[in-house]
Amino acid sequence: MTLRLKKILLLMTPLAIALSFATAPVQAADTDLSLSDQGIQTSADGGLLEALMFYACAGVTLACGFAICLSKNIVRMAVYLFGTLAAVALMYFLLLANFIGVIQLIVYAGGTLILLIFGVMLTSKSPWAKFEVKRSELIAAGIVCALFAGMLLFVVVNAEWPLETDAVVVGSSMTQFGTGLLTDYLVPFEAISVLLLVVMIGAAYMARQE
Amino acid sequence: MTQFSVPWKQSPPLEYRGPARGIVALARMVYTMATPIVSRFPGPILLGAIVGGTLLVWAHWMLFGWVETIAASDVNGAAQSVWGQTLTTAEIGAYLDSHSIVASGILKYLLWPLQLELLRDLVGLGAIFGLFNLIPVYAIWWERKVAGRIQSRMGPMRVGGWHGWAQSFADGVKLVGKEDLVPEQADAMLFRVAPYLAFVPSLLAFLCLPLGSYWVFRNVDVALIFIIAMVGVEVVGVIVAGWASNNKWSVYGAMREACQMVSYEIPMTTVLLIPIMTAGTLNMVQIGDMQTGGWFSWNAFHNPFTFIAFITYYIASLANCKRAPFDLPESESELVAGFHTEYSGFRWALFFFAEYAAMFVVSALAVTLFLGAWHTPIPATWAFEEDSIVKIFLNGVLFSSPFWFIFKCFIFIYIQLWIRWTLPRIRIDQVLYSCVQVMFPIACVALVGHAVWMVLLDGTVVSDIIRWILGLLTAAVTFGFLSVAAFGYRNGRQMVGYLAVKQLPGA
């Protein structure tokens, strides 16, 4: 009959997530009202809020990623992957890439992840399928990855990136997307469409039972 | 001498502990206070709620409108604080005085807090959370009343006095107090998390859902896809719930849900491209604002293909929020309760909140994209001339207000309930057949047809008169369908026999 504190805390999670999403980039003072009426964020200069938001997203991303590394249960891995994907989508919102964020949610979280879970359920003998990995192998992989990570981080932190921090958006990013896909990127766009068709047929053919 | 004792009389009185105690005490207090009043004056209370809500809408519209106007008129380059405050009370008062608005002395203090971004966000979040909770609570009560009416009985009548208005609240209190069971063989962590994975996305969908032109929490330029994504992501929670229960029936429910949801997203998204093409934007507010001017400017009556698209969308949306006749994931007679077989208490309630909220969201999408969002069917030319505050108020309420939006949404929710309590459930192969071989081709044809229509007929050729004629034609077709349905309903046998029954040779 007790309603534990944990439950209350869990109940607060949607609120917290909602709040963090809602208070994403706070609009700057010189916001062009006509643009903001169209729902276009022109710049993210939110200071403290943006920072908090970023750390929350990064924390969830990395925590879920780490949990995937440690987890032995394949369905749990898929759920953690969902956490990673959702947090990365939030990060795209922070980066003013709304469309990519939404596509990430709809294609990755709504489509690919479900496909993975389907794959898990169709191929696992028991629901608790686990695969043992040798400890030595784990340690070796950890060392290699740590070295690799160290090297990459060294480069990332110390490199001089050419930056233009003043974000300038002309019109909606959606308009840019549409124009881009049908002009500059028409060839890759069509190539990818054909590829998708081929993949669809190929996947159906391969999964079919002879 | 042994005495016969009644076991249930020996159990100690029900005791709630922890936060549940507070919730139950509060509920009990509100209930005892409200019941006599509500059952004595149901009519005045309903009327008062409507009038009060209308006034609230109007006040919101006026006050925020003023703040926006003041802020726009006074871009003095002042640095905005974290709170988003730019104007002082004096500046607001000066503006109000210059426009000779009455009661500016009090108004300036009322208006000042409205410009604080964070405060507005918090209030908005609270409002959305409240709406998100109230809609399922009300919809569940309503569903039971509708079901009762359809089945020639009364539905809930006890709790709260007037037509059992407090039934859902009582259920909620009961569910909070119920024991939270986790099956021994279940994956406890995933089992506990799964309801939230279903619950949170449908809450997030409300963040981008405009109830009116200014009534949107975050006006995002990709709001439409965001909402579709949120409705789609809900499936993860359901799959995880089914799998983590470690119950074969639950796994069946989860797999059916995944199968159905993923397939029906294709025709649904395809037909949603049609209003997007018409409007040229993914912004829900803009799509809604474009449909002003009367019922013939609504997207559904734009041309015949949009109307087909609207019907197709509505059927696909039934499948997408697992309502009958597509309620296979939780079909009682086949899968016991499907994916939520093992759930009880609060977690079980979360699934229902998610489902009913999803019902509202898909209805809201239908209304926003096809049926004029928050606009009335009354042609805009009939509006009053805005020469007095009463007429401004009436125009606001009659021609574009959240009430129209919610009213239309609840009409669609009512149709969902009506279908649920009338039709049997279809089979999984028929679900997939109707998706892939019926709905998807129809959606594609409607899409191509609409594209051709737009290229050939929109813009230069089509004048307002032709749009009127087209709208009337579409309305006539709609009316024809409805009257056929009504006729079939009244003289059911002949009509149904004519449509569905074949006279056999020699019979």
Place this chain on the structure above:
Amino acid sequence: MFEIGLTHYLVVATLLFVMGIFVMITKRNAIGILIGVEMVLNGANINLVAFNRYNGMSNIDGQIVSLFVIVLAAAEAALAVAICMNFYKNLNTVDVDHGDTLAG
């Protein structure tokens, strides 16, 4: 610390990328490896979008490329799951260590 810049995002992307590689190395389940691949792709995608954001956003090349990456990842996942199922059909397991036979 509270001024979020490009480097912050790059660090997160790097860590996600390396974790993906770790998952690919250590997991034996074919679908686990697929999950690792998705993590790597996500890490790369954060890079693309972040560079786009911090280079003025006057064009959105980075975002378009990341869109292509997402689409390709979906296609790749579909195919990979099909391959996994074929693998399972032939060898009755999804343990990739058993895939070293040419018998098929």
Place this chain on the structure above:
Amino acid sequence: MADTIAPTNPADASAPRQADVRTEEMLVNMGPQHPSTHGVLRVVLRTDGEMVLESVPHIGYLHRCAEKIGENVAPYQYVPYTDRMDYLAGMNNNQAFALAVEKLTGLEVPERAQYIRVMFAELNRIASHLVAIGTYGLDMGAFTPFLYCFREREMLLDLFESACGARLTYSYITVGGVTDDLPDNFVDVCSEFLDYFEPKVDDYNNLLSYNHIFVKRTGGVGVISAEDAIRFGLTGPVLRGSGVKFDLRKAKPYEIYDRFNFDVPVGLPGGTGEIPRGVVVGDCWSRYYVRVKEMIESVKIIRQCLRDIPAADEKEGVCHKKCKTVKLPDDEVYLEIENPRGQLGFYVKGDGSAIPARVKARGPSFCNLCVLEYAGKNCLLADIPAIIGSMDVVMGEVDR
């Protein structure tokens, strides 16, 4: 148009399974606690995804030694136990046992009592079919017809209550007649009910029988051919749904059924009128629809009963005077009557005392259930409730 209905006909069970993706086979327990197994039936399903490869019914969860009890009580004391067998058709069960005992002992039943018996047997057939139809809609996911059927059933139960005081376990028809005479205005009330009820059948048809989805769900599912139905010894609506026109009330009239004019509805070739597309003989829809038609026929019989019933005779009464003291001769008898679910037979053996030496019942649900293993093969999971529901089993009678 491609054939989208999965191969549900067991005749081509040898045909290769239509499965796109190979999955693990899974053993699933349907029941004993399951919403659509109508009691405590347990069906073990071997499934491959949504396909059911095999379904094996397991029974015995409601066994109550009903037959053994019969060897320990006098026939008139055993009548209440027959109520509990098929608890949805108590009158018919009473009638079957009473007729068997009367045939063994040669008790004469007063004519008025015979009319009352037929009338109540037919009323109870309607009540039982109402439950069958309503719950069948429930199995298909349509909730509302169930409530409508129960609305009418409640009125029937009121009629029963007015005659015998009970609403479910009547023990009204007893050895040698019926326990009590009808109330004075029964004929009027009953005809009023029949006038009300007959148009309601059209409502059920509109709401459920001709519903497109319902027809799609039940038409062509669980097909049992006429030969197979006879081979399995099926009886009642399940047999007639397969197109075999066989009804004991016509074929071997017991009591006074030969005096009435009625029809025996069967599946399609018998020509029952409007048949929707997609329905074949012997499928679930035919079995369901035979029940709907039978209700109309029962109404006909009851109307004739009400017309012809002789006036109450104080001297003769409605029950044989020796019904409680009769001794069973050293002989045996087996008698079958047409229950709502099929042929209910009672075998009674006497040894000269007042208590039978052996009582054995042949339950129609029990015999009809045996076809489930055959019909519920290579179909979809959702077809299993459809098939079980169309058999209309009552577990009280299966397990006895």
